[in-house]
Amino acid sequence: MAENNKLLEVKDLVIRYETDDGVVEALNGVSIDIYTGKTLGLVGETGAGKTTLAKGILRLIPSPPGKIVGGEVIYDGKDLLKISEEEMRKIRGKHISMIFQDPMTSLNPVMTVRDQIMEVILQHNRISKKEAEKRAEDMLELVGIPAERGHEYPHQFSGGMKQRVIIAIALACQPKLLIADEPTTALDVTIQAQVLDLIQKLKTRDNTSMLLITHDLGVVAQTCDYVGIVYAGEIVEYGTLREVYKDMRHPYTKGLMASIPNLVENVRRLQTIEGLMPDPTNLPKGCKFSDRCKYATDKCREKVPEMVNVGGEHMVRCILAQQEK
Amino acid sequence: MYKYIIKRLLMMIPVLLGVTFIVFFILNVSPGDPAAMILGDRASAEALAMKREELGLNDPLLIRYFNYIVDMLHGDLGTSYKNSLSVWEQVTERFPNTAILALCGICVALIIGIPTGIISAKKQYSIMDNCSMVLALIGVSMPVFWLGLLLVIVFSLNLGWLPSQGMGSGGMELVKSLILPSITLGTMSAATITRMTRSSMLEVIRQDYISTARAKGVSERTVTMKHMLRNALIPIVTAVGLQFGSLLGGAMLTETVFSWPGLGRLMVDSIKSKDIPMVLGSVVFMAVMFSVVNLAVDIIYAYIDPRIKSQYKKK
Numbered sequence: 053m054a055e056n057n058k059l060l061e062v063k064d065l066v067i068r069y070e071t072d073d074g075v076v077e078a079l080n081g082v083s084i085d086i087y088t089g090k091t092l093g094l095v096g097e098t099g100a101g102k103t104t105l106a107k108g109i110l111r112l113i114p115s116p117p118g119k120i121v122g123g124e125v126i127y128d129g130k131d132l133l134k135i136s137e138e139e140m141r142k143i144r145g146k147h148i149s150m151i152f153q154d155p156m157t158s159l160n161p162v163m164t165v166r167d168q169i170m171e172v173i174l175q176h177n178r179i180s181k182k183e184a185e186k187r188a189e190d191m192l193e194l195v196g197i198p199a200e201r202g203h204e205y206p207h208q209f210s211g212g213m214k215q216r217v218i219i220a221i222a223l224a225c226q227p228k229l230l231i232a233d234e235p236t237t238a239l240d241v242t243i244q245a246q247v248l249d250l251i252q253k254l255k256t257r258d259n260t261s262m263l264l265i266t267h268d269l270g271v272v273a274q275t276c277d278y279v280g281i282v283y284a285g286e287i288v289e290y291g292t293l294r295e296v297y298k299d300m301r302h303p304y305t306k307g308l309m310a311s312i313p314n315l316v317e318n319v320r321r322l323q324t325i326e327g328l329m330p331d332p333t334n335l336p337k338g339c340k341f342s343d344r345c346k347y348a349t350d351k352c353r354e355k356v357p358e359m360v361n362v363g364g365e366h367m368v369r370c371i372l373a374q375q376e377k
Numbered sequence: 378m379y380k381y382i383i384k385r386l387l388m389m390i391p392v393l394l395g396v397t398f399i400v401f402f403i404l405n406v407s408p409g410d411p412a413a414m415i416l417g418d419r420a421s422a423e424a425l426a427m428k429r430e431e432l433g434l435n436d437p438l439l440i441r442y443f444n445y446i447v448d449m450l451h452g453d454l455g456t457s458y459k460n461s462l463s464v465w466e467q468v469t470e471r472f473p474n475t476a477i478l479a480l481c482g483i484c485v486a487l488i489i490g491i492p493t494g495i496i497s498a499k500k501q502y503s504i505m506d507n508c509s510m511v512l513a514l515i516g517v518s519m520p521v522f523w524l525g526l527l528l529v530i531v532f533s534l535n536l537g538w539l540p541s542q543g544m545g546s547g548g549m550e551l552v553k554s555l556i557l558p559s560i561t562l563g564t565m566s567a568a569t570i571t572r573m574t575r576s577s578m579l580e581v582i583r584q585d586y587i588s589t590a591r592a593k594g595v596s597e598r599t600v601t602m603k604h605m606l607r608n609a610l611i612p613i614v615t616a617v618g619l620q621f622g623s624l625l626g627g628a629m630l631t632e633t634v635f636s637w638p639g640l641g642r643l644m645v646d647s648i649k650s651k652d653i654p655m656v657l658g659s660v661v662f663m664a665v666m667f668s669v670v671n672l673a674v675d676i677i678y679a680y681i682d683p684r685i686k687s688q689y690k691k692k
Contacts, residue, residue: 107588110592112588112591112592114583137597141594141595141596142594143594144591144592144593144594145592145593145594145595146594149592149593150588150592152585152588152589152592153585154585157584157585157586158585158586158588158589159586159589160586160589160590160604160607160608161586161608161682161683161684162607162608162681162682162683163603163607171590171593171595172593172594172595175593175594175595176594205683205684207683207684207687208687218589221589221593222592
């Protein structure tokens, strides 16, 4: 992919939470690239640091206890971590917007949904209230909600409808990048597909890039161009969808794939990855996955393996994969 | 919504019956003979007996209570034993004085309480937060009359800036005489309101919709006022309503310290002179005020939170 298509570049982002129980190392040097019009899927278990990364890009990490320790987030030639709060506010909602995990709690319960969509429009456009109202109503229609329901409050909507409203808010100013943090996790399966289709449709219309955070490998296969597998605050495998799905190298990725229930074979027990994610206040010194890895050797526990290119854009953080190469 | 209001108004009836009965009963079992208080120590036994008959004191308690309620429904709260004036007239004459003091007191409380609470919540565990929480604790625990006396000593006796007693008539005089009692009344309410604002702000401050609002790129000020405060308002309004209701009932201690001619002092004086109709009348009036304020608070809820409004509609 050509360099000039790079919309956002995260370099070595390190984020920590300083709590009473010690320092939580939520993100340990994550680097990702997002290209114009493309979708990057981030997959990982709960607590792997996916949401932290998403919020870190928008500088929405609650501080205290959160702290961005190091790294860069380059957007439009600027490091978003260095610009003023004032400038950052102009980026949020207009250039980069975000869809949060739980639609039930992500809308302000005491404002009508139209007002909530209008708020972001008025914030970033110099237009009259009437026009903003019109645009908000258009936005509602676009996500499949009749405009006259705009004066209703979030509690009058179902979960799927609320997520549609949130999508309308996120896309109201036609941002360049949409960060979707598990947008379908809290929804019924039947609604999940609808919501994903809607996001896909609108994204294609505006040529919006997307960072899709999920733990659903199926969703990734459907919607993403690139995949990053996140484990304990690190990217362990990264590449195009095809590279990662057809030629997975990291034992953790293999474990994730194996844990998808197979309908064809007759399976009694579901496959799991043994063990739990390491305690983020006390991470292992070497490869973070070594404690759960079937193939781990002493060498794995010595130092954190580097990301290694294994062909194309495919990168893996594993000693074994390097040897195979 | 109207149905709900009417229902609530009807619910006030049993509350008032209960309040009047309890006060009526307590005042009757307390020692002292009203006839003797009216006629004085040197009245003859016949005169006392006649007076008792006239006041209906010889009837059984329940019959007297029934008569009182019937009179009350006719808008007659009885006549004072002390000066033979209509209780209703005296209570309504005093009420505006109490109302203006209550209003100023609650304003002081709001002006101090809400901003302090917001700042405390936003800078949780900061020095500012700790200081205001300690001050709030002091404010809640300090006896009102003591604070009133301290203010009088400093601002009236030592500095001579403000009057220490009574209610000034008209314009500047009135304003001057309001300052010290309002601060005295407001301090305790301010402390309660600060704590309430802080804790309910803390509850919403980490909500997901706050992140949504921030992700829209709106200013922190808008996030705080429009998204946090609006959602934190219900418990705050409740606290303010309760405070205001009790202030409207006449702050007895404050009114006594500052010789404020309000309901609270009227009641204290009446209790001292065992002026039963007067005490009863004031208590009934206070109970009505309190219920009305509570109803107002419940109605305000509906305007703050659409979820409550739709609940009211269902009822």
